[in-house]
Amino acid sequence: MKALLISRDSQLYAEIASQGAARVPPLNMAAGRASLRDALERPVADQPELLIVDASETDDADADLLERLARHYAGAHIMLLTRHQQPELLIRAMRVGVREVLPLPLVHRAFHEAMDRIAATAGVGANHDGKVLAFIACKGGSGATFISTNFGYALATLADKKVLLVDLHGQFGDATLYVSDQKPAMTLSDVCSQIARIDGPFLHSCLVHVAPGFGVLAAADDPAQAKEAKPEHIDTILRVARQHYDYILLDVGRQIDSVSLRALDNTDFIYPVLQLALPDIRDARRLLDIFRSLGYPVDSIRLIVNRYEKGGKLRLQDLNSALGAEVVHTVPNDYVAVTDSVNQGVPVLQLTRSSTAARSLAELVELVTARRVPENKGLFDRLFGRSESEY
Numbered sequence: 001m002k003a004l005l006i007s008r009d010s011q012l013y014a015e016i017a018s019q020g021a022a023r024v025p026p027l028n029m030a031a032g033r034a035s036l037r038d039a040l041e042r043p044v045a046d047q048p049e050l051l052i053v054d055a056s057e058t059d060d061a062d063a064d065l066l067e068r069l070a071r072h073y074a075g076a077h078i079m080l081l082t083r084h085q086q087p088e089l090l091i092r093a094m095r096v097g098v099r100e101v102l103p104l105p106l107v108h109r110a111f112h113e114a115m116d117r118i119a120a121t122a123g124v125g126a127n128h129d130g131k132v133l134a135f136i137a138c139k140g141g142s143g144a145t146f147i148s149t150n151f152g153y154a155l156a157t158l159a160d161k162k163v164l165l166v167d168l169h170g171q172f173g174d175a176t177l178y179v180s181d182q183k184p185a186m187t188l189s190d191v192c193s194q195i196a197r198i199d200g201p202f203l204h205s206c207l208v209h210v211a212p213g214f215g216v217l218a219a220a221d222d223p224a225q226a227k228e229a230k231p232e233h234i235d236t237i238l239r240v241a242r243q244h245y246d247y248i249l250l251d252v253g254r255q256i257d258s259v260s261l262r263a264l265d266n267t268d269f270i271y272p273v274l275q276l277a278l279p280d281i282r283d284a285r286r287l288l289d290i291f292r293s294l295g296y297p298v299d300s301i302r303l304i305v306n307r308y309e310k311g312g313k314l315r316l317q318d319l320n321s322a323l324g325a326e327v328v329h330t331v332p333n334d335y336v337a338v339t340d341s342v343n344q345g346v347p348v349l350q351l352t353r354s355s356t357a358a359r360s361l362a363e364l365v366e367l368v369t370a371r372r373v374p375e376n377k378g379l380f381d382r383l384f385g386r387s388e389s390e391y
C-alpha cells in the first residue's frame with residue numbers, strides 16, 4: 001500500500017515510514033507534503049491508497065482544503081493525526097469519509113490497529129492469523145524449554161503448521177540446542193537492532209531451521225546484547241510473526257522483565273509448566289498471582305504438569321484447587337527418551353517416536369489444534385501406524 005504523508009514534522013515522517021516498512025505487506029511512503037495546500041498544489045502522480053494528514057498545525061478553516069484533497073484522491077483512505085481537540089475539523093473530516101483519527105504523539109499499537117482496519121477494508125490482508133502461546137517454567141528446570149521446543153517440532157511435523165519459536169531467555173537461552181546442532185547465525189537481539197528491516201522473509205532468514213515448517217529465533221548469547229531487545233520490538237516481531245506463522249511459541253524463561261511482560265501481554269494462551277511437587281506449586285502460585293494482578297483472564301492460563309507419574313501423593317485435582325487454574329495436559333516422566341533427545345539435540349518425536357514423551361506431545365498437538373480424530377481410530381494409530389495394544 002502507498003501513502004502520502006502531509007506533515008511539516010520530519011521526525012513524524014521518519015517514525016511513520018519505519019512503522020509502515022515493518023508492516024506486512026509494507027506501507028510505502030509514496031511522497032511527503034508539508035501542508036494541505038502544498039499537497040493540493042503539488043499532486044502526486046502515482047495515486048496513493050492512503051493519505052495521512054497531520055492536523056496539528058491545521059485550523060478549522062483548513063477543512064475546505066481537506067475536502068478538496070479528499071475529492072482529488074477519491075478512493076484513498078484518510079487517516080487524521082491530531083494533537084488537540086478540533087471538533088469542527090473532525091466533523092468536516094467525517095463528512096468526507098475519514099474513519100481513522102489518532103492522537104499525537106503517535107501510539108504505535110493504535111497506528112497498527114488503524115492500519116489493520118484500513119488494510120482489511122482495502123482487501124490487503126495477511127495470509128495468517130497466528131496464535132501466540134507462551135511456555136513459562138514455574139520453577140527452574142520444570143521442562144518449559146524441552147516442552148516448547150519439542151511441541152513446536154510436533155506441531156510442524158504432525159499437524160503441518162508453520163511454527164516459530166522465540167527464545168526469550170535474557171541470559172543462557174538454550175532452546176536451539178534442544179532440537180538442533182546448528183549454531184544460530186542471528187539472534188533475537190540482532191533482529192531487534194535491525195527492527196526497521198523486519199518483514200516475513202527477514203524474520204525467516206534469522207531462524208535456525210529445525211524442520212521445513214519449524215524455525216527457532218535464538219536468544220542473545222551475550223547478556224550485554226540481550227539489552228538490545230525493547231518491549232516495542234517484541235510488539236513488532238510478534239505482529240509480523242502472526243502474519244506469517246500459524247503458531248508462535250515463546251520460551252519465556254523464568255525472569256519476568258519488561259520484555260517478557262510485553263510478550264506475555266501479546267499471548268493468546270500461557271502454559272505454565274510445573275512438576276507435581278510442593279516447591280513447584282508454591283512458585284506456580286506466585287506466578288499465577290502475578291498473572292491475575294496483570295488482569296490476564298483465567299481461561300487463558302493452561303497448566304502443564306511435566307514429569308508426571310501416576311499414583312503420587314499429590315493428585316492433579318489437588319493442584320487444580322490449590323492454583324485455581326486448569327491442568328490441561330500432563331507430560332510423563334520419560335527419563336531415557338528425554339535425556340537422549342536433549343543430549344543429542346534431536347526432537348524426541350524424531351528420535352523415539354513411540355516413547356511416552358513423544359506420544360504425549362502428539363496429544364498436546366491434538367489438544368491445541370483441536371483436530372478431530374475419526375471414531376475408533378486414535379491420533380496415535382494414524383501417526384505411528386500401530387494399534388493401541390502394541391504400546
Ligand SMILES: Nc1ncnc2c1ncn2[C@@H]1O[C@H](COP(=O)(O)OP(=O)(O)OP(=O)(O)O)[C@@H](O)[C@H]1O
Pocket residue numbers: 137139140141142143144145146147253254273306307308331332333334335336338339342357
Ligand atoms: N518429561 C520429562 N521426562 C524426563 N526428563 C525431563 C522431562 N522434561 C524435562 N526433562 C529434563 O529436565 C531438564 C530441564 O528441562 P528444561 O531445560 O526444559 O527446563 P526449563 O524449565 O526450561 O528450565 P530453565 O529454568 O533452566 O529454563 C532437561 O534437561 C530434561 O533432561
Ligand SMILES: [Mg+2]
Pocket residue numbers: 137144145146253
Ligand atoms: Mg529453559
